[in-house]
Amino acid sequence: xxxxxxxxxxxxxxxxxxxxxxxxxxxxxxxxxxxxxxxxxxxxxxxxxxxxxxxxxxxxxxxxxxxxxxxxxxxxxxxxxxxxxxxxxxxxxxxxxxxxxxxxxxxxxxxxxxxxxxxxxxxxxxxxxxxxxxxxxxxxxxxxxxxxxxxxxxxxxxxxxxxxxxxxxxxxxxxxxxxxxxxxxxxxxxxxxxxxxxxxxxxxxxxxxxxxxxxxxxxxxxxxxxxxxxxxxxxxxxxxxxxxxxxxxxxxxxxxxxxxxxxxxxxxxxxxxxxxxxxxxxxxxxxxxx
Amino acid sequence: xxxxxxxxxxxxxxxxxxxxxxxxxxxxxxxxxxxxxxxxxxxxxxxxxxxxxxxxxxxxxxxxxxxxxxxxxxxxxxxxxxxxxxxxxxxxxxxxxxxxxxxxxxxxxxxxxxxxxxxxxxxxxxxxxxxxxxxxxxxxxxxxxxxxxxxxxxxxxxxxxxxxxxxxxxxxxxxxxxxxxxxxxxxxxxxxxxxxxxxxxxxxxxxxxxxxxxxxxxxxxxxxxxxxxxxxxxxxxxxxxxxxxxxxxxxxxxxxxxxxxxxxxxxxxxxxxxxxxxxxxxxxxxxxxxxxxxxxxxxxxxxxxxxxxxxxxxxxxxxxxxxxxxxxxxxxxxxxxxxxxxxxxxxxxxxxxxxxxxxxxxxxxxxxxxxxxxxxxxxxxxxxxxxxxxxxxxxxxxxxxxxxxxxxxxxxxxxxxxxxxxxxxxxxxxxxxxxxx
Numbered sequence: 064x065x066x067x068x069x070x071x072x073x074x075x076x077x078x079x080x081x082x083x084x085x086x087x088x089x090x091x092x093x094x095x096x097x098x099x100x101x102x103x104x105x106x107x108x109x110x111x112x113x114x115x116x117x118x119x120x121x122x123x124x125x126x127x128x129x130x131x132x133x134x135x136x137x138x139x140x141x142x143x144x145x146x147x148x149x150x151x152x153x154x155x156x157x158x159x160x161x162x163x164x165x166x167x168x169x170x171x172x173x174x175x176x177x178x179x180x181x182x183x184x185x186x187x188x189x190x191x192x193x194x195x196x197x198x199x200x201x202x203x204x205x206x207x208x209x210x211x212x213x214x215x216x217x218x219x220x221x222x223x224x225x226x227x228x229x230x231x232x233x234x235x236x237x238x239x240x241x242x243x244x245x246x247x248x249x250x251x252x253x254x255x256x257x258x259x260x261x262x263x264x265x266x267x268x269x270x271x272x273x274x275x276x277x278x279x280x281x282x283x284x285x286x287x288x289x290x291x292x293x294x295x296x297x298x299x300x301x302x303x304x305x306x307x308x309x310x311x312x313x314x315x316x317x318x319x320x321x322x323x324x325x326x327x328x329x330x331x332x333x334x335x336x337x338x339x340x341x342x343x344x345x346x347x348x349x350x351x352x353x
Numbered sequence: 354x355x356x357x358x359x360x361x362x363x364x365x366x367x368x369x370x371x372x373x374x375x376x377x378x379x380x381x382x383x384x385x386x387x388x389x390x391x392x393x394x395x396x397x398x399x400x401x402x403x404x405x406x407x408x409x410x411x412x413x414x415x416x417x418x419x420x421x422x423x424x425x426x427x428x429x430x431x432x433x434x435x436x437x438x439x440x441x442x443x444x445x446x447x448x449x450x451x452x453x454x455x456x457x458x459x460x461x462x463x464x465x466x467x468x469x470x471x472x473x474x475x476x477x478x479x480x481x482x483x484x485x486x487x488x489x490x491x492x493x494x495x496x497x498x499x500x501x502x503x504x505x506x507x508x509x510x511x512x513x514x515x516x517x518x519x520x521x522x523x524x525x526x527x528x529x530x531x532x533x534x535x536x537x538x539x540x541x542x543x544x545x546x547x548x549x550x551x552x553x554x555x556x557x558x559x560x561x562x563x564x565x566x567x568x569x570x571x572x573x574x575x576x577x578x579x580x581x582x583x584x585x586x587x588x589x590x591x592x593x594x595x596x597x598x599x600x601x602x603x604x605x606x607x608x609x610x611x612x613x614x615x616x617x618x619x620x621x622x623x624x625x626x627x628x629x630x631x632x633x634x635x636x637x638x639x640x641x642x643x644x645x646x647x648x649x650x651x652x653x654x655x656x657x658x659x660x661x662x663x664x665x666x667x668x669x670x671x672x673x674x675x676x677x678x679x680x681x682x683x684x685x686x687x688x689x690x691x692x693x694x695x696x697x698x699x700x701x702x703x704x705x706x707x708x709x710x711x712x713x714x715x716x717x718x719x720x721x722x723x724x725x726x727x728x729x730x731x732x733x734x735x736x737x738x739x740x741x742x743x744x745x746x747x748x749x750x751x752x753x754x755x756x757x758x759x760x761x762x763x764x765x766x767x768x769x770x771x772x773x774x775x776x777x778x779x780x781x782x783x784x785x786x787x788x789x790x
Binding site: 104105106107108110121124126187188192193194195199209211212213214215296297298299300301302303304306314315316318319320321 | 444448542590591746748755757764766777778785786
């Protein structure tokens with residue numbers, strides 16, 4: 064039991080690391096904030112000074128701004144839906160005792176280890192390309208017109224690619240949670256005459272709830288900043304159809320080495336990400352407290 | 354034990370300090386074939402200059418641009434020699450970020466550099482970067498398909514001819530598209546092509562007062578022509594095709610024509626990678642009937658010395674070596690003339706051995722000679738640059754406009770809407786950057 068003295072001592076001993084972490088976080092944030100109010104372009108050293116809210120106004124008045132927020136949300140929600148539902152399905156399947164289980168599991172997990180630009184290039188040139196992609200070949204074999212994925216459904220294509228990358232992660236986490244489900248509980252439910260569906264709804268799903276929450280939280284953090292896949296495949300086009308917030312920041316500010324504008328965009332992105340996180344925590348975070 | 358380790362450590366430290374007496378210069382370069390070859394051949398340089406050590410930082414194009422720009426703009430001084438495009442050279446030279454190259458040596462022969470290339474690397478008559486290799490753009494076409502359709506490519510094709518020919522050759526059931534052009538959004542992708550095309554239609558990006566010109570008839574003609582042509586004779590999914598995608602399509606025999614960088618000529622006529630290697634013809638970049646302008650596409654990779662370096666003398670020695678006639682001969686003797694870095698020196702194109710080894714030498718030189726990036730349009734302009742506008746804002750602005758135009762190509766917006774949006778975006782950006790007062 065900690066006495067008051069040891070408590071104070073512990074706080075004192077922890078202080079250096081806490082202060083260090085605080086500096087680690089506060090200094091870059093403060094600098095970003097400071098730069099976001101400055102007229103500061105690396106390529107234009109003559110033009111500097113206080114810009115007020117100009118950088119922010121310029122960023123949110125971009126014609127692509129609201130669409131890019133919408134696109135960001137579509138990517139996050141779309142990929143989450145596919146990976147969570149698909150992940151549960153896959154986890155249930157590979158949890159079954161089958162021949163070659165180890166190899167099957169490794170195969171299922173492997174997309175996660177492919178670097179995003181590489182995965183995007185493979186999808187773009189070998190799978191979805193309307194001239195020599197596998198999907199185009201299949202469409203032609205069926206007598207259909209091949210689909211121009213990135214021209215006609217750019218956002219859907221990106222959701223598919225990203226979902227393919229993240230499905231293994233969801234599967235992996237959900238599989239481990241499935242494996243921790245007590246076999247005796249399953250047997251008991253079976254003996255009581257519960258069918259597969261009711262066993263899944265009343266036993267498996269509640270057991271996996273925490274794991275699902277973790278999957279959703281971790282994935283959201285990464286999905287908000289999807290960028291490489293867009294750069295490699297569509298470059299945010301056609302039009303603004305596949306421009307999300309990180310890509311918009313890259314295009315308006317980073318491509319032009321506009322430190323002020325990029326910082327303003329970054330701050331806006333931080334605010335939006337926090338709003339999303341707040342809702343997310345409210346909606347699903349409660350699961351973690353159980 | 355401890356003492357011995359310490360002494361050993363001290364010894365190696367002092368050995369290191371001694372070795373450092375040889376001046377070490379750091380060179381940032383791009384990871385394409387020609388530059389990798391240069392790194393392999395540097396023994397020739399270090400044996401002639403034993404007091405200079407070379408450290409290499411080799412990066413992918415976009416990463417290189419980012420690192421080098423950040424370093425030079427913040428006066429970091431990490432690099433003594435940088436590899437940059439002719440887009441950056443005039444911008445950086447005007448900021449006094451680069452050293453003028455005045456001491457390249459007596460046998461360097463500056464006058465041998467192709468005038469178009471040299472013009473793009475000079476500010477107020479002073480050379481600020483030495484070209485390593487250069488390229489322009491031209492038409493590459495399939496001679497067999499042209500013969501089959503009863504067509505003959507003129508020496509100087511017009512866009513009207515290109516349009517008709519492309520539609521005639523197109524045979525979608527056989528997987529042959531009349532023409533492949535860039536469509537992927539980006540300032541160095543579709544906008545490089547479309548800017549050059551607009552030049553050859555008599556248009557320009559900005560007028561003398563930096564007013565964007567997307568509301569003018571030339572841009573409308575350009576984009577209309579491009580979108581209709583690609584619809585009738587282009588490949589599926591053209592809006593995500595860049596240089597590499599089109600290269601693959603052409604090599605696989607799926608394009609009747611391809612208008613792109615001259616450097617592609619050596620790839621499409623290489624039997625190892627191309628199925629159509631012996632059936633490729635070349636012609637100069639097209640123009641619109643009555644407009645004396647062939648696009649003015651000109652790109653070069655160059656070696657330059659940042660003003661922040663403390664080893665300017667050694668750096669300049671290296672730059673001179675890597676871009677000299679002697680280097681070209683060195684490459685030729687080791688790897689054959691076809692591998693010599695193209696597009697920088699007149700003497701290379703007068704060399705019979707090179708002409709024999711590279712059948713595309715003639716058309717390439719013609720394309721380079723036709724380009725003048727100091728006067729990109731037939732109308733007066735306040736900027737330099739052929740397939741780009743040499744202002745810092747162009748990377749961002751060009752990409753935005755490229756996105757809008759790729760939407761027009763994909764059929765997701767009309768040509769008029771795309772042009773109106775491009776005009777609005779450009780006015781916005783140019784006002785912010787205070788070009789428009």
